[in-house]
Amino acid sequence: MLESPGTNHWFGTDELGRDLFTRILYGARVSLTVGIGTALVALIVGTLYGLLSGYAGGSVDNLLMRIVDIFYGLPDLLIFVLLSLFLGRNIVGVLIALGFISWVRFARVARGQVLQAKELVYVESARSIGASHARVLLRHILPNIFAQLLVTLTFSIPAAILAESTLSFIGLGINDPYSNWGTSWGTLAQDGWRAMRSYPHLIFFPATAIFLTILSFNFLGNGLRDILDPKTRRL
Amino acid sequence: MAPFLIKRLLHGVAVLWVVATLTFALLRLLPGGPFDRDRRLPPEVMANIEAKYHLNEPFLAQYARYIRGIAAGDLGPSYKYIDRTVADVVRDTLPPSMFLGIFALALALAVSLPLGVAAAAWHDRWIDRACTTMATLGISLPNFILGAVLIWIFSLKLGWFQAARWGSPGSAVLPAITLGAMPCAQLTYLLRSSMLETLGEDFIRTARAKGVREALVLFKHALRNSLIPVLTLLGPLFAILVAGSFVIEYVFAIPGMGRFFITAVTDRDYPLVMGVTLVYTAILVCANLAVDMLYSVVDPRVRTR
Numbered sequence: 001m002l003e004s005p006g007t008n009h010w011f012g013t014d015e016l017g018r019d020l021f022t023r024i025l026y027g028a029r030v031s032l033t034v035g036i037g038t039a040l041v042a043l044i045v046g047t048l049y050g051l052l053s054g055y056a057g058g059s060v061d062n063l064l065m066r067i068v069d070i071f072y073g074l075p076d077l078l079i080f081v082l083l084s085l086f087l088g089r090n091i092v093g094v095l096i097a098l099g100f101i102s103w104v105r106f107a108r109v110a111r112g113q114v115l116q117a118k119e120l121v122y123v124e125s126a127r128s129i130g131a132s133h134a135r136v137l138l139r140h141i142l143p144n145i146f147a148q149l150l151v152t153l154t155f156s157i158p159a160a161i162l163a164e165s166t167l168s169f170i171g172l173g174i175n176d177p178y179s180n181w182g183t184s185w186g187t188l189a190q191d192g193w194r195a196m197r198s199y200p201h202l203i204f205f206p207a208t209a210i211f212l213t214i215l216s217f218n219f220l221g222n223g224l225r226d227i228l229d230p231k232t233r234r235l
Numbered sequence: 236m237a238p239f240l241i242k243r244l245l246h247g248v249a250v251l252w253v254v255a256t257l258t259f260a261l262l263r264l265l266p267g268g269p270f271d272r273d274r275r276l277p278p279e280v281m282a283n284i285e286a287k288y289h290l291n292e293p294f295l296a297q298y299a300r301y302i303r304g305i306a307a308g309d310l311g312p313s314y315k316y317i318d319r320t321v322a323d324v325v326r327d328t329l330p331p332s333m334f335l336g337i338f339a340l341a342l343a344l345a346v347s348l349p350l351g352v353a354a355a356a357w358h359d360r361w362i363d364r365a366c367t368t369m370a371t372l373g374i375s376l377p378n379f380i381l382g383a384v385l386i387w388i389f390s391l392k393l394g395w396f397q398a399a400r401w402g403s404p405g406s407a408v409l410p411a412i413t414l415g416a417m418p419c420a421q422l423t424y425l426l427r428s429s430m431l432e433t434l435g436e437d438f439i440r441t442a443r444a445k446g447v448r449e450a451l452v453l454f455k456h457a458l459r460n461s462l463i464p465v466l467t468l469l470g471p472l473f474a475i476l477v478a479g480s481f482v483i484e485y486v487f488a489i490p491g492m493g494r495f496f497i498t499a500v501t502d503r504d505y506p507l508v509m510g511v512t513l514v515y516t517a518i519l520v521c522a523n524l525a526v527d528m529l530y531s532v533v534d535p536r537v538r539t540r
Contacts, residue, residue, distance in 0.1 A: 069246065070246075070249060070250050070253050074250070074253075074254060074516065074519075075477060075512070075515045075516055075519055077481070078496070078511075078512050078515055078516075079254075079257070079512075081496075081500055082257070082258055082261050082262070082508070082512065083261070085261070085262075085265060085500065086261050086264065086265060158375065162377050165377060166377055166378075166379055166482055169377075169379045169482070170379070170481070170482055170485045170497060171497070171501070172497065172500060189379070189380070189383075193379075193383060193486075196383060196386075196387060196391075197391060200387060203383055207377075207380040207383065207384075210377055210380065211375060211376055211377070211380060214375040214376075214377070215371070215372070215375035218371060218374060218375050219371070222371070
């Protein structure tokens with residue numbers, strides 16, 4: 001059943017005769033959904049949290065940031081494993097668990113930016129013509145700090161893909177055998193890892209898919225940062 | 236300095252408490268337990284087991300017992316390894332993990348410091364391009380893939396190192412390279428941009444104008460002032476090494492704490508899961524504390540604060 005790469009099956013087949021190229025295409029759906037979904041969840045939760053914290057300032061800010069500090073000090077992957085035990089080893093569960101550990105990055109970036117932005121004149125002028133706090137935050141400050149958040153978002157996607165594939169590889173990530181949605185690249189790599197001695201193609205292709213995807217998002221992030229953040233451009 | 240350290244220490248204790256509470260609550264709320272077998276145990280036996288591990292007590296009483304135990308250094312019994320406590324397991328499995336982590340960090344620092352300085356010194360030349368390309372590739376390469384590639388090349392094809400033979404000479408080399416690669420890439424990248432920023436400062440021009448040798452300018456004037464961001468990253472990096480090591484231990488079959496963590500999760504050996512999580516968190520807290528103290532050594536400006 002197990003075939004090496006050839007003209008019939010470009011990436012070869014696995015031990016059940018399934019075409020690896022097709023499995024990797026469908027696996028992309030899982031990995032990209034988890035990556036982008038996690039980043040979006042973290043973006044929304046973290047940004048709102050950071051906006052409020054930075055804008056409120058004072059003791060509220062102090063308290064909220066203490067909580068973020070504690071989250072920041074947690075060992076990410078371990079907390080993720082515990083959460084996913086609770087939320088289940090399916091895509092939604094993994095997405096929420098990963099979002100739960102990565103929102104703090106956005107909270108920190110958003111707060112730092114708001115602290116600077118809220119002292120600027122345009123905020124004062126918006127307030128003086130009677131704009132509410134909510135309006136100032138969402139219509140005036142948020143668009144002005146969005147560049148930074150976008151860069152953070154682009155770097156969060158590969159981080160989430162990395163975490164998901166790593167955990168699936170060691171058998172603690174997505175494990176949903178009845179899903180017809182596709183198998184995570186990490187799980188494919190794990191299957192290949194067991195047979196690596198005799199059939200290296202089984203791990204080579206999923207591993208390459210993971211690597212190239214993460215690399216592309218990192219390139220995208222670097223490019224975006226160079227464009228949006230003039231301070232680092234010359235470096 | 237002292238009040239600052241006390242504040243950080245209290246913060247560390249708070250982190251540990253949050254982790255202990257979080258893991259305890261999550262694992263107790265999970266449906267099913269470690270003693271569920273395919274064949275049901277008789278109710279009397281079940282009651283006996285529950286009484287032995289105090290599982291028949293109210294939730295809060297169990298929680299109080301657990302926290303009191305931690306404060307006394309007792310992490311509880313292991314459900315799976317009946318003759319060993321969690322503390323026993325940690326004592327046996329922590330040394331390989333720590334050794335691997337420190338080896339990997341040393342390796343990463345030894346490679347990234349010269350590379351970062353060189354890349355900044357020859358900015359935009361081939362060595363700089365090579366370093367940044369390597370760093371981008373390194374950041375994007377998951378360590379389990381790197382581990383598999385290294386095993387395939389050096390163990391299966393060349394036969395230089397034996398895979399999955401922890402304790403044999405040279406057995407720590409491949410795992411340490413695998414674990415250290417990503418931190419190395421991050422450190423190189425960070426040191427390079429930090430150095431570039433410092434090299435643009437006025438005091439560097441002054442030093443050069445005075446006729447200080449270029450090597451001295453680089454390593455004394457510039458490097459010292461560029462180390463702060465590197466230090467800041469060392470804390471989180473240690474976290475990557477610690478949390479990442481359970482993947483490496485899985486790939487290279489190293490009898491470290493991380494592998495026990497994975498099996499404990501699948502075995503539902505909850506006290507062991509909680510214990511290992513706590514130990515990892517404690518290591519992380521200590522690393523961050525050490526980094527905070529190192530600041531004042533490197534940067535005299537911090538001392539006065």
